[in-house]
Amino acid sequence: MRLYADDRSAPARHEMTEPAGRVDLDSGSRLRWDALAGEWVVMAAHRLKRPFSGVTSVCPLCPGTGAECEIPGGAYDVAVFDNRYPALGAPGPRGAPPAAPEPFTDVPAAGVCEVVSFGSAHNTTLAEQPVRRVRTVIEAWADRTRALNSRPDVAQVVCFENHGAAVGASLAHPHGQIYGYPFVPPLLARGRDAARRARRAGGCLFCDTVAAEEVAAVRVVLAGRHWIAMVPYAARWPFEVHLFARRHVPDLPALDEEERAELALVYRSVLRRFAAVAETPLPYMALWAQAPARGGREADHLHARLFSTHGVDGRVKRLAAGELGTGAWVSEADPEAAAAALRAAIPSDRADVRRTAKHDR
Amino acid sequence: MRLYADDRSAPARHEMTEPAGRVDLDSGSRLRWDALAGEWVVMAAHRLKRPFSGVTSVCPLCPGTGAECEIPGGAYDVAVFDNRYPALGAPGPRGAPPAAPEPFTDVPAAGVCEVVSFGSAHNTTLAEQPVRRVRTVIEAWADRTRALNSRPDVAQVVCFENHGAAVGASLAHPHGQIYGYPFVPPLLARGRDAARRARRAGGCLFCDTVAAEEVAAVRVVLAGRHWIAMVPYAARWPFEVHLFARRHVPDLPALDEEERAELALVYRSVLRRFAAVAETPLPYMALWAQAPARGGREADHLHARLFSTHGVDGRVKRLAAGELGTGAWVSEADPEAAAAALRAAIPSDRADVRRTAKHDR
The missing domain is CATH 3.30.428.10 (HIT-like)
Structure with missing residues (x-):
């Protein structure tokens, strides 16, 4: 988990790094090659088990102490952490999937999925935040892009946001996501x-x-x-x-x-x-x-x-x-x-x- | 409008052709070139005016006599007619759009949009029809594919069906559509x-x-x-x-x-x-x-x-x-x-x- 502070003039950027022996989460996903489309498809049927809004009473992005809480401690500005229900990610050393796969090729879905919380306040949106907060989000995007680009199993970093229940956002707390895809999306x-x-x-x-x-x-x-x-x-x-x-x-x-x-x-x-x-x-x-x-x-x-x-x-x-x-x-x-x-x-x-x-x- | 009968052994296939001086409907649509995707996009903002289920009290695919009625007369098996609110189609002689367009190219959206009614019964589905009716639908698809393939402004014929209000079908009456695209869809x-x-x-x-x-x-x-x-x-x-x-x-x-x-x-x-x-x-x-x-x-x-x-x-x-x-x-x-x-x-x-x-x- 990484924290990014709006006050960038403070002596230390309040930042927490993963433990040294960090093990990548196993997403359980596979990549299957769609020969007709010439595209990898991420097969993630197990993701149907992930929580939806209303399923848990505690918001995992609000600061707190419970088992559901992703960001322990008090108020924060911007936090980035591993997605607990990732679509991508495989344990062990992974490289890129084959560049010219045969039909019926499947490989573990390497890569990484992170969540970016836009702040500790729950009932707001990124549009309603002060400009300095948006600036901190930009710093977080840039920092994670640089970090994920250095991984051998990441071909393309994409920072994105699905905003609003109408487009399937499963958490109301203002947040975005960062995917490190093991292939360049089509x-x-x-x-x-x-x-x-x-x-x-x-x-x-x-x-x-x-x-x-x-x-x-x-x-x-x-x-x-x-x-x-x-x-x-x-x-x-x-x-x-x-x-x-x-x-x-x-x-x-x-x-x-x-x-x-x-x-x-x-x-x-x-x-x-x-x-x-x-x-x-x-x-x-x-x-x-x-x-x-x-x-x-x-x-x-x-x-x-x-x-x-x-x-x-x-x-x-x-x-x-x-x-x-x-x-x-x-x-x-x-x-x-x-x-x-x-x-x-x-x-x-x-x-x-x-x-x-x-x-x- | 064309009618196809389940009874193909009858002496004449009950068929009505368009008047000799048929004029293609002007869809009002344009094709704009999406240079980044390398694809044509059909620009059809005016289609928002098309009727949705419940807007009109009369089903245009049920046999009848009113102004809304597309298929005058009594019961029928399969009917194919021009879509009254086409996404594609331009009057006058049209060929294919340019094969390698420059950015900011737009051209009239040539092509053709037809509707295939799967029968005069309203409260049913194609799945519930006898096999012989499905066979008649296949005859209609094949016949229209052959006919539309001969048009200079059609590059690709696609017969399709959107079934169910949940996927946006605007008419409950069992029907499909046929598009003659002026380009090959991506x-x-x-x-x-x-x-x-x-x-x-x-x-x-x-x-x-x-x-x-x-x-x-x-x-x-x-x-x-x-x-x-x-x-x-x-x-x-x-x-x-x-x-x-x-x-x-x-x-x-x-x-x-x-x-x-x-x-x-x-x-x-x-x-x-x-x-x-x-x-x-x-x-x-x-x-x-x-x-x-x-x-x-x-x-x-x-x-x-x-x-x-x-x-x-x-x-x-x-x-x-x-x-x-x-x-x-x-x-x-x-x-x-x-x-x-x-x-x-x-x-x-x-x-x-x-x-x-x-x-x-």
Whole structure:
């Protein structure tokens, strides 16, 4: 378990490390090769036994002393700990699964699953936290990305959040997760392939997209000195935002101080817009697309993808046989209208970001 | 509108064709190129206006005379007609969208969307129909696949069904749909790529899978002379069945009489198992993976993919940031246990299929 304090000027970052003889949790999961899709599937049927909201009376992320408690002691700012019901992880030394598996290949599901608690307060959300707390979350993401990238059984670190019971979050306490996948997940791999092709042709797909979107302007939600948030051109969800670093950086650990400070503001601003744009706060999913642990990191361009399955009028984008069975997406999103709504949701925030809030560093 | 009769020995197949001057419906949809995913996305925000169950008091698929009625006249067996709220379709002559689009490309969404009503009875399901009705549905699928494959703006015909309000079916009347996509949908394209690679190496991914699964036996649900139904090795859904033709055929129109007759039995048997395996009938999605309209059809091997997001205990597989944001699937399916449960759901059906039900031809 690791603790990260909002007060980074304090002499010691209050941090606890795992015991020296730490043994990786056995997730019990296997990877099976889906030869038709050309993808690994994590087989984790045993995870159906994990607790759901309401099953236990004690919140495991609230500070306390009981057996369910994950973070012993008093109030804390940000805590990262091993997921007690991991989807990934196998004991013993593990490397990457085979790169070109035969049909009917299965291997232990190596990797790691961690939980990031956004603070000791239960009845709140990350959007409602002060900017300095979001900054501490960013520090935790960057620190764990660096640490997990050094593991031989981790190919890709993904920091993500499922927010809201409507999108399946099993704990109400504000928290996210970090997965160290033993393979590069397919959607990220395809984005990477597209970026590499563009790079061979002399450009950066992401840098070029940022430049073109800034000219078009219609899909931009929020533009700072170091970050730009916009609804993607071919948005699939009622509300969807891509948050790009302006500098061509591979991952969160590569961000400098100024970039981290503004990211805290911009990231929170996007979350606040998701909370304000509809009558009730939107449930959402958010994740970071970072460079893989090894290999070809120079083509990657750090960005976050945030999206909500819910629209303003309570309509939910449901996936049917088309999307789930053939992959052909019929989007009911209106990207330009969604961007306008998100811009209008909190008009004052835009100026806040331009100021880059020195007081918040 | 086209009608297909169960009684195929009647002198004339009761069929109505469109007026000679038929104009394709304008869906109003556009295709936007998602450069990061390398996929077309159908942008159809206007579809939010389509009717949902309960909005209209009159079922448009029940025979009748009102303005809402799609199939005028009396009782019918199977009817195929244009979707009144199509996701695809553009007026005027249309070809395929560009094969290697630049970022920020959008084009009119050509293609076609049809509805297949499985009969004039409202309060029933395809699983509850006699085998001869399922056979008529197969005839309709094959006939429309052949017809739509000849259109220059159709690259891939997909016959599918979303069954049950839980998976978003907007009409309770038993029906499926047929989409003529102007591009090959991504999941089908990837399966095709895998099949082509295997073919260049001298095998067929599908024929080899059928042979290996028959030896392993543990995932086979139902095996006939011409068809085999099994839970895929890396199943993603609580219940999932792949139904393969044993013969290496590209699509439904290529099936011979015996294959069609047995398919009606086997397909209905899989649906009946989905209806019987849990306390309440499972909602499901089903679709046919067929060869594309043009190009490289010899690598394709006809199969259906049927799956339910629901498990036996009412638990639903929810997609979260992992699956939707990164494409890395964490499956809670137990493929071998699911196959055993589906085998046990209707033990007697197995023998029925072995007999190939001559009386049903």
